[in-house]
Amino acid sequence: MSKKEDYEKRAEALIEPIVAKNQFELVDVEYVKEGSNWFLRAFIDKPGGITVDDCELVSREFSDLLDKEDFIEDSYIMEVSSPGLGRQLKKDKDLKRSIGEEVEIKLYKGIKQMRKNKEVSVKEFSGFLTAFDESTVTIELEDESAMELQRKDIAMIRLAIPF
Template sequence: MTKKEEYEQKTEKLLEPIMQKNNFELVDVEYVKEGGNWYLRAFIDKEGGITVDDCELASRALSDLLDQHDFIPDAYILEVSSPGLGRQLKKEKDYARSINKEVEIKLYKPINKQKEIVGFLVGYDDEKFIIKLEDESTIDIPRSNTALIRLAFDF
């Protein structure tokens, strides 16, 4: 397990009771370096949408726990926020919740000369995503060829 994965898992464990107590859902935790700074980010949500006050509550509680446990030796910036409209789908629960919703998939290698496919997620398994296209046909997208899958949104 990498340092990054260890920090993310430990942070998820610290967040579990905060999430349960407040009826929040932990969408993702990431520990990344950007522009010379380390960031520890927690993305949270709830039925009806997360608010700034919810993020502040979770951030304060998590910050206190991180200070107590002190398992990250690097200086970092803590951010707690909403996953946003075009959230990336990463976990089993994300895929299940997104069945019959429009998704955008970015591919490592083109399929039918396309590196980006938009359609409705109608199924998935350990090997592939099944996408219904605009013309009502379906296409299987191998997970191994999927660089990113996220909810699509129109403005």
């Protein structure tokens, strides 16, 4: 297990009881480097959406626990926030909740397809999430055909943002 994965797992174990106690959902925890700074981010949600006050409530308790446990060696910035409109779907529970919703999918490597009588490599797809299992995700495309994608090939899947 990498240091990043260890930090995320330990942070998730600390914040989960705080989130559950407040009847929120823990969407994700990530430990990432952006520029020269490390960030420990926790994304929380609830029906109707998360408020700034909700984030502050969780952040204060989480910060105290992080200070007490002190397991992250690097200097970092801790954030607690809503996953936002275009939230990524990382876990099975996210996919299950999103069945029937429109999603956008980006692949690590393009798939060869015919477009306007020309073979092109396509890395981005959108459609309605119809099914998933441990190895695949299935979406219904605009032409009502189904497309099954291997989960290992998916770089990112998120809810589509309606315009």
